[in-house]
Amino acid sequence: MPLVVHCRDAYADLIAMLRARFPSPPKDRRFWGVVHCFSGTPEEAAACAALGFALGADGPVTYKKNDALREAFRRAGPAFTVLETDCPYLPPQSSRGKRNEPKAVAEIAAKLAEVWGLTAEEVARVTGRNAAALFGWPVSEMR
Numbered sequence: 093m094p095l096v097v098h099c100r101d102a103y104a105d106l107i108a109m110l111r112a113r114f115p116s117p118p119k120d121r122r123f124w125g126v127v128h129c130f131s132g133t134p135e136e137a138a139a140c141a142a143l144g145f146a147l148g149a150d151g152p153v154t155y156k157k158n159d160a161l162r163e164a165f166r167r168a169g170p171a172f173t174v175l176e177t178d179c180p181y182l183p184p185q186s187s188r189g190k191r192n193e194p195k196a197v198a199e200i201a202a203k204l205a206e207v208w209g210l211t212a213e214e215v216a217r218v219t220g221r222n223a224a225a226l227f228g229w230p231v232s233e234m235r
Contacts, residue, residue, distance in 0.1 A: 094226050095125030097145070103136040110143050117144030122225035129178050130164070137164040141172040146226050148176040149219075151184040151196060154203045166207045170218045174226060175200050 099106045106127075114124050123146045130137065130147040137147055147168055153161050165173060175197045183192035184199040201215045208215065224231050 094123060094228075095145075096128050097125060098128045100131065103132040107136065107139045107143075110140070110145065114143050114145075117142070121228075122222070126174055126226055129176060129182065131161060132164060133160065134164040134167045137168040137172075141168050145172075146174045146222055147172055149173050149200055149204060150176045150178045151182040151187075151192060151200065153207075154184040154186075154199055155188075156185060162203070162207050165204060170204070170208055170210065170215060171222070173204065173219050174223045175204075175216075175219045 097106065097110075118124050122144075124144045126146040126148050127140050128148045129150045129152075130140070131152060132140075140147060147165065149165055152158055153165060155161075177192050177194050177196045177200075179194055179196075180191045183190055184196050184203070186199060187193075187196065198212070201212045201219070204210075204219075205212045205215045210218075221231055223229070
Protein backbone atom coordinates (compact mmCIF):
# COMPACT_ATOMS: atom_id res chain seq x y z
CA MET A 93 0.00 0.00 0.00
CA PRO A 94 1.33 3.47 -0.81
CA LEU A 95 1.95 5.86 2.04
CA VAL A 96 -0.19 9.01 1.95
CA VAL A 97 1.37 11.86 3.92
CA HIS A 98 -0.22 15.19 4.76
CA CYS A 99 2.30 17.75 5.99
CA ARG A 100 1.74 21.35 7.02
CA ASP A 101 4.65 23.59 7.90
CA ALA A 102 6.85 20.66 8.97
CA TYR A 103 8.69 19.63 5.83
CA ALA A 104 12.14 19.53 7.46
CA ASP A 105 10.84 17.01 9.99
CA LEU A 106 8.94 15.08 7.34
CA ILE A 107 11.94 14.79 5.02
CA ALA A 108 14.13 13.61 7.89
CA MET A 109 11.57 10.92 8.77
CA LEU A 110 11.18 9.86 5.14
CA ARG A 111 14.96 9.63 4.69
CA ALA A 112 15.23 7.43 7.78
CA ARG A 113 12.51 5.03 6.58
CA PHE A 114 12.89 5.33 2.79
CA PRO A 115 16.56 6.15 2.13
CA SER A 116 16.24 5.63 -1.62
CA PRO A 117 13.55 5.38 -4.30
CA PRO A 118 11.75 2.03 -4.50
CA LYS A 119 13.16 -0.63 -6.81
CA ASP A 120 10.00 -2.65 -7.43
CA ARG A 121 7.54 0.18 -8.00
CA ARG A 122 7.53 3.83 -9.02
CA PHE A 123 6.59 5.57 -5.74
CA TRP A 124 6.61 4.79 -2.03
CA GLY A 125 3.64 7.11 -1.66
CA VAL A 126 2.40 10.65 -2.11
CA VAL A 127 2.88 13.86 -0.20
CA HIS A 128 -0.79 14.80 -0.34
CA CYS A 129 -1.64 18.46 -0.87
CA PHE A 130 2.02 19.41 -1.26
CA SER A 131 2.69 22.97 -0.08
CA GLY A 132 6.45 23.09 0.41
CA THR A 133 9.35 24.84 -1.26
CA PRO A 134 11.06 23.84 -4.49
CA GLU A 135 13.89 22.29 -2.46
CA GLU A 136 11.42 20.28 -0.36
CA ALA A 137 9.65 19.11 -3.50
CA ALA A 138 12.96 17.94 -4.95
CA ALA A 139 13.83 16.11 -1.72
CA CYS A 140 10.48 14.29 -1.60
CA ALA A 141 10.69 13.33 -5.28
CA ALA A 142 14.28 12.11 -4.90
CA LEU A 143 13.13 9.79 -2.10
CA GLY A 144 10.47 8.26 -4.36
CA PHE A 145 7.37 10.22 -3.40
CA ALA A 146 4.81 11.75 -5.72
CA LEU A 147 3.60 15.28 -5.00
CA GLY A 148 -0.12 16.00 -4.81
CA ALA A 149 -1.16 19.17 -6.65
CA ASP A 150 -4.32 20.78 -5.34
CA GLY A 151 -6.20 24.08 -5.63
CA PRO A 152 -3.48 26.22 -4.01
CA VAL A 153 -1.28 25.77 -7.09
CA THR A 154 -3.80 28.01 -8.89
CA TYR A 155 -3.81 30.83 -6.31
CA LYS A 156 -2.62 34.17 -7.69
CA LYS A 157 0.04 34.77 -5.04
CA ASN A 158 1.38 31.21 -4.92
CA ASP A 159 4.33 31.58 -7.30
CA ALA A 160 6.62 29.64 -4.93
CA LEU A 161 4.36 26.58 -5.05
CA ARG A 162 4.14 26.74 -8.83
CA GLU A 163 7.94 26.95 -8.91
CA ALA A 164 8.12 23.83 -6.72
CA PHE A 165 5.97 21.92 -9.20
CA ARG A 166 7.85 23.38 -12.16
CA ARG A 167 11.14 22.09 -10.79
CA ALA A 168 9.77 18.71 -9.69
CA GLY A 169 8.13 18.27 -13.07
CA PRO A 170 5.16 16.28 -14.25
CA ALA A 171 6.84 12.91 -13.68
CA PHE A 172 6.42 13.33 -9.90
CA THR A 173 2.97 14.93 -9.79
CA VAL A 174 -0.54 13.61 -9.22
CA LEU A 175 -3.70 15.72 -9.37
CA GLU A 176 -5.89 16.01 -6.28
CA THR A 177 -8.78 18.13 -5.10
CA ASP A 178 -8.77 17.73 -1.28
CA CYS A 179 -12.55 17.98 -1.61
CA PRO A 180 -14.32 19.72 0.09
CA TYR A 181 -11.35 21.93 1.00
CA LEU A 182 -8.79 24.03 -0.92
CA PRO A 183 -10.74 24.87 -4.07
CA PRO A 184 -8.91 26.40 -7.03
CA GLN A 185 -8.78 30.16 -7.61
CA SER A 186 -12.07 30.34 -9.53
CA SER A 187 -13.95 28.76 -6.60
CA ARG A 188 -12.26 30.38 -3.60
CA GLY A 189 -14.67 30.50 -0.69
CA LYS A 190 -16.81 27.69 -2.10
CA ARG A 191 -16.89 23.94 -1.61
CA ASN A 192 -14.23 22.16 -3.65
CA GLU A 193 -15.44 19.47 -6.05
CA PRO A 194 -13.66 16.71 -8.03
CA LYS A 195 -14.25 18.65 -11.25
CA ALA A 196 -11.62 21.12 -9.97
CA VAL A 197 -8.84 18.87 -11.24
CA ALA A 198 -9.41 20.38 -14.70
CA GLU A 199 -8.44 23.85 -13.43
CA ILE A 200 -5.47 22.43 -11.54
CA ALA A 201 -4.32 20.58 -14.67
CA ALA A 202 -4.72 23.75 -16.75
CA LYS A 203 -2.55 25.75 -14.35
CA LEU A 204 0.13 23.06 -14.32
CA ALA A 205 0.00 22.96 -18.12
CA GLU A 206 0.98 26.65 -18.07
CA VAL A 207 3.74 25.96 -15.55
CA TRP A 208 5.23 23.10 -17.59
CA GLY A 209 4.51 24.36 -21.11
CA LEU A 210 2.28 21.37 -21.89
CA THR A 211 -1.34 20.97 -22.92
CA ALA A 212 -3.92 20.14 -20.28
CA GLU A 213 -4.39 16.80 -22.04
CA GLU A 214 -0.68 16.00 -21.69
CA VAL A 215 -0.83 16.92 -18.00
CA ALA A 216 -3.88 14.68 -17.53
CA ARG A 217 -2.14 11.80 -19.28
CA VAL A 218 1.13 11.95 -17.33
CA THR A 219 -0.45 12.63 -13.94
CA GLY A 220 -3.00 9.89 -14.60
CA ARG A 221 -0.20 7.43 -15.30
CA ASN A 222 1.55 8.61 -12.14
CA ALA A 223 -1.62 7.95 -10.14
CA ALA A 224 -1.90 4.50 -11.73
CA ALA A 225 1.70 3.73 -10.75
CA LEU A 226 1.14 5.09 -7.24
CA PHE A 227 -1.98 3.06 -6.53
CA GLY A 228 -1.20 -0.01 -8.64
CA TRP A 229 -3.94 0.56 -11.21
CA PRO A 230 -3.54 -0.86 -14.70
CA VAL A 231 -2.55 1.90 -17.10
CA SER A 232 -5.13 0.57 -19.56
CA GLU A 233 -7.81 1.98 -17.24
CA MET A 234 -6.41 5.48 -17.74
CA ARG A 235 -7.81 7.43 -20.69
